[in-house]
Amino acid sequence: MGQSPIRGISTLLFAALLTASSIVAAPALGDETKDDGSVTRPTPRKRRKPKPETVASWHARRSLFFQRNWGVDIVGVRRVSSGLMLRFDYRVVDPARAVGLNDKKTKPYLIDEATGTGLAVPAMENIGELRQVAPFVVNRTYFIIFGNPGGLVKRGGKVTLVVGNLRAEGLIVD
Helix, strand or coil: CCCCHHHHHHHHHHHHHHHHHHHHHCCCCCCEECCCCCEECCCCCCCCCCCCCCHHHHHHHHHHHHHHHHCEEEEEEEEECCCCEEEEEEEECCCCCHHHHHCCCCCCEEEECCCCCEEECCEECCCEECECCCCCCCCCEEEEEEECHHHCCCCCCEEEEEECCEEEEEEEEC
16 A cells, blocks of 8 residues: 555665765865865866957957948047047948938937937037038048037947947947
8 A cells, every 4th residue: 555664764764875975975076086085176267357348349340340231430439629529430431331321311329328328419500510421432531529518428438329220339439
């Protein structure tokens, strides 16, 4: 009908004995046992901090994408006018593909990735928007100026450029 109480106890004792012997006899994974029976533990590895991304590393990884898809080579973003404005520079590789950056109807803006704040292109009374919208020439560098009120974006900060369908994320401010 059922198991005898002796058989149940012996099975339980056998399982306990196996568990105890494996704990005592086997060193932990990665431990080494010396000839005298002592166990040495390896020193824990130090985790390396990832290196911060630089302008050069960003450009090396992503510039080919923008050249192929948008016809521009992104030169970079830097602080100008005592940090109260940001200048985005780009070189035109293919004017036919870069036409989206030259459209006066699309409003470009930068998004500060740390705060999520959108920075717009300021418009002056007599000058208009601080961006170049002349017909593109191959291998010429153009710029767009963005306001940076109160110096919100600091050197080394990351921003995202949005112009129509073009979205360049992770730009590092020089």
